[in-house]
Amino acid sequence: MIGFVSTRGNDRASFREAVLSGLASDGGLYVPERIPVWKKGDLKPFQSRPYHELAHFILQPYMKGHIGESDSLSICRDAFDFPVPLVHLYDNLFALELFHGPSLAFKDFGARFLARVMGHFSRKEGMETLVLVATSGDTGSAVAQGFYRVPGIRVAVCYPSGKVSPLQEKQFATLGGNILALEVNGTFDDCQRLVKEAMVYPGLMEKFRVTTANSINVGRLLPQMVYYLYAWLNMPSQEKGLVVSVPSGNFGNLTAGLMAMRSGMPAERFVASTNVNRIFPEYLETGEYRPRASVSTLANAMDVGHPSNVERIMSLFSWNHEGISARIHGFSLNSDREILGAMEQLYRKCGYVADPHGAIGWAGLRPWLELNVNLQGFFLETAHPGKFFNDVARVVPELKMPHVLQESMQKELLSVKVEARLPEVVESILSFQPGRE
Ligand SMILES: *Cc1c(COP(=O)(O)O)cnc(C)c1O
Numbered sequence: 001m002i003g004f005v006s007t008r009g010n011d012r013a014s015f016r017e018a019v020l021s022g023l024a025s026d027g028g029l030y031v032p033e034r035i036p037v038w039k040k041g042d043l044k045p046f047q048s049r050p051y052h053e054l055a056h057f058i059l060q061p062y063m064k065g066h067i068g069e070s071d072s073l074s075i076c077r078d079a080f081d082f083p084v085p086l087v088h089l090y091d092n093l094f095a096l097e098l099f100h101g102p103s104l105a106f107k108d109f110g111a112r113f114l115a116r117v118m119g120h121f122s123r124k125e126g127m128e129t130l131v132l133v134a135t136s137g138d139t140g141s142a143v144a145q146g147f148y149r150v151p152g153i154r155v156a157v158c159y160p161s162g163k164v165s166p167l168q169e170k171q172f173a174t175l176g177g178n179i180l181a182l183e184v185n186g187t188f189d190d191c192q193r194l195v196k197e198a199m200v201y202p203g204l205m206e207k208f209r210v211t212t213a214n215s216i217n218v219g220r221l222l223p224q225m226v227y228y229l230y231a232w233l234n235m236p237s238q239e240k241g242l243v244v245s246v247p248s249g250n251f252g253n254l255t256a257g258l259m260a261m262r263s264g265m266p267a268e269r270f271v272a273s274t275n276v277n278r279i280f281p282e283y284l285e286t287g288e289y290r291p292r293a294s295v296s297t298l299a300n301a302m303d304v305g306h307p308s309n310v311e312r313i314m315s316l317f318s319w320n321h322e323g324i325s326a327r328i329h330g331f332s333l334n335s336d337r338e339i340l341g342a343m344e345q346l347y348r349k350c351g352y353v354a355d356p357h358g359a360i361g362w363a364g365l366r367p368w369l370e371l372n373v374n375l376q377g378f379f380l381e382t383a384h385p386g387k388f389f390n391d392v393a394r395v396v397p398e399l400k401m402p403h404v405l406q407e408s409m410q411k412e413l414l415s416v417k418v419e420a421r422l423p424e425v426v427e428s429i430l431s432f433q434p435g436r437e
Contacts, residue, residue, distance in 0.1 A: 002015070004031065004033060006029065015065070015067075031315055082102075099387075105301070106380065118150075137164050157181050159184065160187050170409055174412060194420065201422065221256050228260035231378050244365075249301055254270060255313055272284065284324065299360055302360070333359075358385075
């Protein structure tokens with residue numbers, strides 16, 4: 001059995017406890033106490049197998065003792081039921097497209113896996129789970145879509161009225177089923193406060209296991225290891241030196257990549273690619289870590305000034321700056337003009353339309369492969385370009401809106417309006433009847 005330990009060293013937990021509690025009791029983040037190491041020969045058989053079989057192989061050891069073989073396989077089959085293409089762009093450069101899930105962004109991998117694991121525990125233990133989320137946009141849609149229709153779970157998404165883009169609102173407030181969207185007459189801070197208060201409200205805790213599907217939950221991190229290994233297995237060569245560029249905000253994705261390396265992917269180098277919120281690249285250069293307020297950019301899912309997973313990266317390398325900077329290289333595009341420029345250059349070069357986040361990933365990878373033809377590499381394309389339609393259309397006028405987004409714009413909002421007061425929120429949650437649609 002693999003246990004989980006806090007990055008701050010004062011807490012241990014089983015897989016079940018780590019996933020259900022999210023944050024460690026000492027305020028740190030859970031990391032696996034050991035990472036099984038695979039040889040090329042162990043992984044090769046998965047080269048021609050469906051993605052979910054590799055996912056089961058990699059993830060089962062972490063679940064052992066809590067979730068059996070056949071349940072693990074069906075959780076993975078159900079969670080990862082969409083394609084994960086590794087697209088060849090030119091020379092030795094590839095894009096790993098992680099946006100083919102329902103929310104059109106890579107966060108589907110973590111959210112869908114975590115949802116099914118939580119659903120498994122709910123049913124096994126006979127206790128329905130209530131997942132509370134406060135959102136100003138993107139988190140709400142990944143979590144709502146990830147938990148949608150998972151038996152044993154209901155979700156309440158609190159969002160500030162009039163402060164979420166119409167497209168994002170449609171992503172989580174039109175689903176119905178087990179998803180309750182609460183349109184709060186207040187700010188995002190009100191929503192966060194309400195969720196915090198509701199988490200410990202006795203009337204809810206009696207009826208449900210109340211939790212949050214926090215982005216720092218280790219149950220979201222583990223499944224993100226799999227696509228790195230999958231990409232490596234699908235590269236033309238498993239011998240050539242490999243460089244992987246990860247467009248980063250909270251650094252969960254990069255952490256998962258480093259864990260994939262520990263488990264057997266022979267990456268020479270990771271590139272931590274950021275926008276102007278370049279706290280981590282600065283740390284790599286100077287050894288000084290200076291979190292600060294974030295700056296808004298076109299690549300807004302990466303506008304993070306206090307990246308929480310950096311603590312995990314440091315603990316993976318025993319807090320050794322030299323070790324970290326030997327393996328990870330920092331890169332940043334420091335203005336929206338540079339981000340648009342990268343999108344345009346990539347489009348001109350090979351006709352590939354990247355979203356603003358993926359374009360930063362490409363820009364961070366490109367110089368490595370141009371300087372050394374013996375290297376090969378991929379960057380993570382973390383979102384569908386159509387999600388950032390107006391920005392991407394500035395450089396690619398012929399861009400089309402994806403069908404799913406067009407369809408969701410037509411759907412009717414099912415939100416319940418509430419004032420920013422705890423009793424109203426609780427009352428709406430208790431009277432909510434999950435539908436079957
Ligand atoms: C969340 C997100 C990122 C950043 O990922 P981290 O794991 O937080 O570093 C990058 N791109 C997109 C589209 C995202 O939604």
